[in-house]
Amino acid sequence: MLPRRIVQFLIIYFLGLAGLLAVKYGLQLSNYVIPGPALIWQTFQAEAVRYLRDVLDTMSIAIIGQVLSICLALLVGIVGRQTTWFGSFVKVAAYNVQAYPIVALAPIIFILLGDGFLSRLLIAAMICYFPLLLSVLGIMAEPIRDIEHFYRMTGRMRWQLEVKIRAFENLGKLTTVVAGSATLAMAGTIVAEFIAANAGIGYSIRIALYQSDLGKILIALFLIGISLSVYQGLLEWCGAFIRRTWESN
Amino acid sequence: MTRHRYAAALTAALISFVFVAPGTLLAADKINYRLKWLFNTSVVGDLYADVQGDFADAGLAVTVKSGGPERDAIKELELGQAQFGVASADQVIRALDKGAPVVVIAQLFQVNPLQWIYRQSAPPINDLSDLKGRTIGVTFGGNDETVMRTLLAKAGLETSDVKLFNVRYDYTPFYRGQVDIWPVYRNTQGIVIGRKMQADDDPVRFFIPAGFGVKFVANSVVTSRKMIQREPDTVRRFIRALLCGWEKALDPDNSEKALDMLQQYDRDTPRELLEAQLAITRTLVKPTPDLAIGTIDVAAWKQTEAIMRDQKQIAQPVGVEKALHSEFAF
Numbered sequence: 001m002l003p004r005r006i007v008q009f010l011i012i013y014f015l016g017l018a019g020l021l022a023v024k025y026g027l028q029l030s031n032y033v034i035p036g037p038a039l040i041w042q043t044f045q046a047e048a049v050r051y052l053r054d055v056l057d058t059m060s061i062a063i064i065g066q067v068l069s070i071c072l073a074l075l076v077g078i079v080g081r082q083t084t085w086f087g088s089f090v091k092v093a094a095y096n097v098q099a100y101p102i103v104a105l106a107p108i109i110f111i112l113l114g115d116g117f118l119s120r121l122l123i124a125a126m127i128c129y130f131p132l133l134l135s136v137l138g139i140m141a142e143p144i145r146d147i148e149h150f151y152r153m154t155g156r157m158r159w160q161l162e163v164k165i166r167a168f169e170n171l172g173k174l175t176t177v178v179a180g181s182a183t184l185a186m187a188g189t190i191v192a193e194f195i196a197a198n199a200g201i202g203y204s205i206r207i208a209l210y211q212s213d214l215g216k217i218l219i220a221l222f223l224i225g226i227s228l229s230v231y232q233g234l235l236e237w238c239g240a241f242i243r244r245t246w247e248s249n
Numbered sequence: 250m251t252r253h254r255y256a257a258a259l260t261a262a263l264i265s266f267v268f269v270a271p272g273t274l275l276a277a278d279k280i281n282y283r284l285k286w287l288f289n290t291s292v293v294g295d296l297y298a299d300v301q302g303d304f305a306d307a308g309l310a311v312t313v314k315s316g317g318p319e320r321d322a323i324k325e326l327e328l329g330q331a332q333f334g335v336a337s338a339d340q341v342i343r344a345l346d347k348g349a350p351v352v353v354i355a356q357l358f359q360v361n362p363l364q365w366i367y368r369q370s371a372p373p374i375n376d377l378s379d380l381k382g383r384t385i386g387v388t389f390g391g392n393d394e395t396v397m398r399t400l401l402a403k404a405g406l407e408t409s410d411v412k413l414f415n416v417r418y419d420y421t422p423f424y425r426g427q428v429d430i431w432p433v434y435r436n437t438q439g440i441v442i443g444r445k446m447q448a449d450d451d452p453v454r455f456f457i458p459a460g461f462g463v464k465f466v467a468n469s470v471v472t473s474r475k476m477i478q479r480e481p482d483t484v485r486r487f488i489r490a491l492l493c494g495w496e497k498a499l500d501p502d503n504s505e506k507a508l509d510m511l512q513q514y515d516r517d518t519p520r521e522l523l524e525a526q527l528a529i530t531r532t533l534v535k536p537t538p539d540l541a542i543g544t545i546d547v548a549a550w551k552q553t554e555a556i557m558r559d560q561k562q563i564a565q566p567v568g569v570e571k572a573l574h575s576e577f578a579f
Contacts, residue, residue, distance in 0.1 A: 029328070030348040031348050110419065195417075210388070210391050211390055
């Protein structure tokens with residue numbers, strides 16, 4: 001699972017890079033517009049270690065943000081699964097909060113919380129939370145009729161059991177959603193760093209953009225992609241492990 | 250079979266993008282002029298030349314395009330999306346370092362508008378050593394960081410002798426007094442912040458790097474080497490029309506006309522502020538009456554290159570003076 005993800009990422013990255021180089025040599029562009037392979041390699045040697053540290057810094061925030069989002073989405077999803085007035089109220093509130101663009105909210109967040117850890121975390125969580133919520137709501141609101149009917153008829157149904165049944169029956173979907181939301185958490189953290197933080201790969205990309213250095217940006221994208229592929233592969237492995245454990249019980 | 254057809258279609262699309270698109274870009278009849286920043290007082294002459302018909306009088310159909318942080322005129326020149334543009338000296342030198350065929354045909358700002366604002370209540374900065382112990386705002390990666398590090402080196406100060414603060418769009422840290430001196434564009438933000446603080450009985454001063462011998466060149470008009478070789482007449486007509494527009498826009502007799510025009514483009518800034526911005530812009534673009542607008546300060550360009558070399562922002566000397574071509578303007 002993990003090697004496959006990494007190989008797939010490498011194929012996509014190098015296809016993209018080959019496309020860029022085709023444009024460079026087709027249009028005879030200088031290294032200022034699109035760096036050549038030698039300059040990209042030189043930049044990689046000079047910046048890879050520093051950028052890898054930045055990516056890991058960003059990823060640590062993204063993971064915490066994602067965990068928070070999962071908890072929040074599960075909480076709202078469990079409450080919002082009910083067809084009661086309160087359930088629908090929670091859903092509407094959750095949708096409306098997401099309607100505000102993060103770039104408009106970010107300056108307010110940075111003024112209130114500063115440009116450190118908390119702001120990055122909050123923005124990462126805000127960006128990856130909504131798609132998670134939609135999926136969790138979809139899964140939790142959909143009854144598994146044949147199984148749930150049995151417990152209802154025998155009077156043993158509790159809300160915890162209902163949640164457990166629906167989660168178990170949709171574990172594959174949940175794992176995919178959680179793995180996918182890692183991308184959003186990472187993107188959210190990078191956006192936050194790009195706007196106002198003092199650390200992380202988003203901050204380094206901003207500096208590279210100031211200096212019109214596409215070589216550095218390509219290295220950053222490579223490291224972000226590879227780290228994310230490893231993380232998503234691990235999440236999928238965890239999902240499969242939980243399912244196996246659950247099934248054996 | 251279907252897979253092969255998809256692959257063939259994808260390859261054909263890529264080939265047509267790479268080899269056909271450039272032809273259509275370079276074959277553009279009209280001239281695109283990409284500015285460095287959004288429409289504001291710093292581009293008053295560019296707009297004036299367009300609106301008052303200087304380009305049209307020169308037989309040119311010019312589209313003046315606003316810039317922004319995501320725009321890079323030098324890249325657009327190479328891609329054939331613009332024929333002329335405005336770029337800062339550090340952009341030009343970085344581009345030359347990476348082999349970009351860019352040339353400078355006029356220097357718009359004789360004094361760099363990038364300066365630092367600080368409170369009058371703070372001790373004055375009469376000597377560079379007065380920076381010691383202060384919290385100084387810089388945009389990490391921006392040219393203000395380069396300028397400040399040069400000033401510190403000139404003063405014999407280490408980075409540890411001051412506190413460098415990472416600057417963003419939000420001025421709150423300066424208003425709150427967390428940062429002692431804050432980088433601004435003197436003719437735009439400098440006026441706005443200065444007025445606000447004056448209204449709060451907290452008047453300000455400006456710290457001007459050029460006053461301490463650091464002349465880091467700001468915005469200049471650029472074009473491609475290909476353009477000056479293949480269409481020297483167009484280059485000549487363009488730059489002369491542009492500089493004529495600048496001369497007229499900054500002529501005090503044309504102030505009202507220039508302000509009316511600016512208000513059309515910069516609706517968010519009150520006229521009274523635009524008036525103050527225009528007055529300051531005049532002193533930065535044409536500091537003395539006898540100095541022609543567009544004059545290229547070769548010594549300042551060489552100093553800018555030397556600064557960037559000292560700070561390892563370029564790998565080797567680029568010989569920037571070879572890319573300066575004032576002969577089209579004068």
